[in-house]
Amino acid sequence: MQSNEVKKNQSAGAGTFKQTLRLYKYVKPFWIEFTIGMVLLLASSISSLFIPDLLGKLVDSGQKMRLTPEINRLGFILVAVLIGQGICSFFRVIFFVNVTEKTLSSLRQHIYNHLIQLPMKFFLTRRVGELNSRISADISLLQETFTTTIAEFIRNLIVLAGGFVLLLTTSAKLTFFMLMLLPVILVVAFVFGKYIRKFSKAAQDRVAEANTILEETLQGILNVKAFANEFFEMRRYGKKINEAAEIGMKSGIYRGAFLSFLMLCIFGAMVAVIWKGSLLIASGEMQSAGELVSFVIYSAFIGGAVTELAEVYSNLQKSIGATENLLEILEEPAEELTAPAAIAPEHELNGLITFENISFHYPSRSDVSVLKDISFSVEANQKVALVGPSGAGKSTIVSLLLRFYDPVNGAISFDGRDGRDFPYSVLRNQMAVVLQDVFLFGSSIRDNIAYGKPGATEEEIIYAAKQANAWEFIQNFPEGMDTMVGDRGVQLSGGQRQRIAIARAVLKNPRILILDEATSALDAESEKLVQDALDKLMEGRTSIIIAHRLATVREADKIVVLDDGYVVEEGTHHELLTVDGGIYRNLSTMQFTN
Numbered sequence: 001m002q003s004n005e006v007k008k009n010q011s012a013g014a015g016t017f018k019q020t021l022r023l024y025k026y027v028k029p030f031w032i033e034f035t036i037g038m039v040l041l042l043a044s045s046i047s048s049l050f051i052p053d054l055l056g057k058l059v060d061s062g063q064k065m066r067l068t069p070e071i072n073r074l075g076f077i078l079v080a081v082l083i084g085q086g087i088c089s090f091f092r093v094i095f096f097v098n099v100t101e102k103t104l105s106s107l108r109q110h111i112y113n114h115l116i117q118l119p120m121k122f123f124l125t126r127r128v129g130e131l132n133s134r135i136s137a138d139i140s141l142l143q144e145t146f147t148t149t150i151a152e153f154i155r156n157l158i159v160l161a162g163g164f165v166l167l168l169t170t171s172a173k174l175t176f177f178m179l180m181l182l183p184v185i186l187v188v189a190f191v192f193g194k195y196i197r198k199f200s201k202a203a204q205d206r207v208a209e210a211n212t213i214l215e216e217t218l219q220g221i222l223n224v225k226a227f228a229n230e231f232f233e234m235r236r237y238g239k240k241i242n243e244a245a246e247i248g249m250k251s252g253i254y255r256g257a258f259l260s261f262l263m264l265c266i267f268g269a270m271v272a273v274i275w276k277g278s279l280l281i282a283s284g285e286m287q288s289a290g291e292l293v294s295f296v297i298y299s300a301f302i303g304g305a306v307t308e309l310a311e312v313y314s315n316l317q318k319s320i321g322a323t324e325n326l327l328e329i330l331e332e333p334a335e336e337l338t339a340p341a342a343i344a345p346e347h348e349l350n351g352l353i354t355f356e357n358i359s360f361h362y363p364s365r366s367d368v369s370v371l372k373d374i375s376f377s378v379e380a381n382q383k384v385a386l387v388g389p390s391g392a393g394k395s396t397i398v399s400l401l402l403r404f405y406d407p408v409n410g411a412i413s414f415d416g417r418d419g420r421d422f423p424y425s426v427l428r429n430q431m432a433v434v435l436q437d438v439f440l441f442g443s444s445i446r447d448n449i450a451y452g453k454p455g456a457t458e459e460e461i462i463y464a465a466k467q468a469n470a471w472e473f474i475q476n477f478p479e480g481m482d483t484m485v486g487d488r489g490v491q492l493s494g495g496q497r498q499r500i501a502i503a504r505a506v507l508k509n510p511r512i513l514i515l516d517e518a519t520s521a522l523d524a525e526s527e528k529l530v531q532d533a534l535d536k537l538m539e540g541r542t543s544i545i546i547a548h549r550l551a552t553v554r555e556a557d558k559i560v561v562l563d564d565g566y567v568v569e570e571g572t573h574h575e576l577l578t579v580d581g582g583i584y585r586n587l588s589t590m591q592f593t594n
């Protein structure tokens with residue numbers, strides 16, 4: 001957290017724009033299209049600079065009673081320039097849009113890949129809704145920047161620079177008027193830009209917070225309704241979006257003031273230029289009305305360019321903000337993962353697990369010690385149960401086993417080797433977890449089972465479903481394996497979801513199986529089916545079972561009793577029952593009397 005703050009402060013400084021340029025590495029693969037787009041942009045911008053000059057000449061040739069063919073020739077050249085400009089702009093947009101789409105899809109993929117590989121501790125401190133909305137809002141901002149803002153920026157710079165050169169050649173005296181205004185506008189643009197950027201970042205933050213509420217309440221709609229908290233949530237959401245709107249409106253004041261100031265400058269300059277120009281013509285210092293026409297149109301071009309540059313500048317500021325957010329995510333260190341196919345023979349697990357003097361606290365709460373010098377071992381193919389009061393640290397042990405976190409002290413070893421010597425995915429690929437709260441994806445039953453082994457054949461999936469006692473209910477659905485399970489599996493019962501999770505684990509065929517309260521939410525009949533499936537699943541593998549209800553762990557080869565982060569008892573069911581005043585004995589007496 002602290003290093004994040006430091007990074008943030010640094011990035012707000014001079015390095016920011018440089019950092020933003022780092023995004024260009026995503027554009028690099030498409031540099032040919034990008035260059036063609038740029039050339040077309042240059043061509044259309046430069047050609048637009050000829051228009052005022054040609055228009056001036058056209059006016060002059062009419063005034064000086066030239067021959068009609070000459071006037072028409074000038075007219076046709078103008079039309080040709082316009083058509084050429086139109087064609088260049090058309091293809092420029094197409095090339096830029098192509099580059100943008102490809103760049104953003106690779107950036108999106110890159111961010112997704114990175115995000116999904118970030119360690120659990122990253123997600124402990126972030127809310128999913130906020131991350132989600134941040135990323136999508138930031139990416140659409142960048143989309144706008146890549147397709148329009150950058151092109152506008154360059155086009156306006158060319159018009160500004162070219163326009164000035166041409167103004168100077170037309171009338172140096174008049175140009176002086178324009179130049180006087182420029183420094184004022186630049187200073188004002190800088191100051192306003194800073195404010196606008198501050199406000200737009202704050203507004204983006206509020207919108208992200210509002211989206212978090214939206215996402216969380218939709219995900220937890222059942223709870224919202226059950227607690228009749230609709231009005232509470234409406235107010236909570238309303239508060240955030242009102243805050244966003246207020247900040248947006250405040251920034252609107254700055255934008256409005258800025259824009260009207262610019263308009264004043266521009267139109268003021270036009271009036272001054274025409275005024276002065278007329279005086280110059282009268283005194284013979286300026287050649288013709290045509291020259292004044294060119295001058296005025298160049299001035300308008302320049303004025304337009306300055307206004308647009310100001311808008312473009314504030315857009316660029318916004319996208320710098322968006323880039324900062326995205327880069328911050330990309331800079332988070334990710335876990336090192338390897339492709340599933342690549343489990344080397346020396347990394348294949350046999351199933352012996354040893355916990356040696358493990359101490360642990362969660363990164364988000366470093367002052368609360370959760371596991372305190374824990375040691376125990378699980379032989380290969382043994383069933384070991386973890387029991388103990390709520391909050392004792394059972395689920396934390398599972399998280400450490402899966403290497404969601406590393407112990408603060410001590411080591412977990414697999415077949416005698418420190419877990420940290422294995423790549424993350426190699427370990428996790430050889431374990432399967434069945435939790436009480438099964439998470440199913442909102443697709444078909446088949447897809448959900450196959451999640452245990454992507455690319456599994458239909459036979460393998462059906463075999464897994466049979467082993468998990470799930471085949472019968474699946475067959476009873478009119479659409480069988482293709483039955484959609486609804487968002488997070490809401491269209492299935494708890495027991496059915498559980499058995500799908502077991503089928504997943506069967507398909508994965510892990511060396512180590514972890515069951516966390518897997519049967520506690522079920523009725524007797526469902527529990528029997530699930531327990532039966534679990535018994536089959538546990539055969540021939542190392543199993544770690546967390547259970548509150550001791551009836552389910554009587555048969556375990558070993559029971560480890562945890563209390564307040566310590567291992568307090570260890571032994572078989574019968575051994576532990578003989579411990580006078582023991583926690584297990586007490587729990588057992590309580591449960592069996594009930």
Ligand SMILES: Nc1ncnc2c1ncn2[C@@H]1O[C@H](COP(=O)(O)OP(=O)(O)OP(=O)(O)O)[C@@H](O)[C@H]1O
Nearest residue numbers: 124362364365370389390391392393394395396397
């Ligand atoms: N992500 C987390 N961040 C900070 N503290 C946590 C986190 N998860 C759990 N804890 C804390 O760690 C302690 C142990 O929690 P754990 O979930 O391991 O207990 P448990 O024995 O599995 O409990 P239960 O039987 O209720 O599931 C608790 O005090 C809990 O508040």
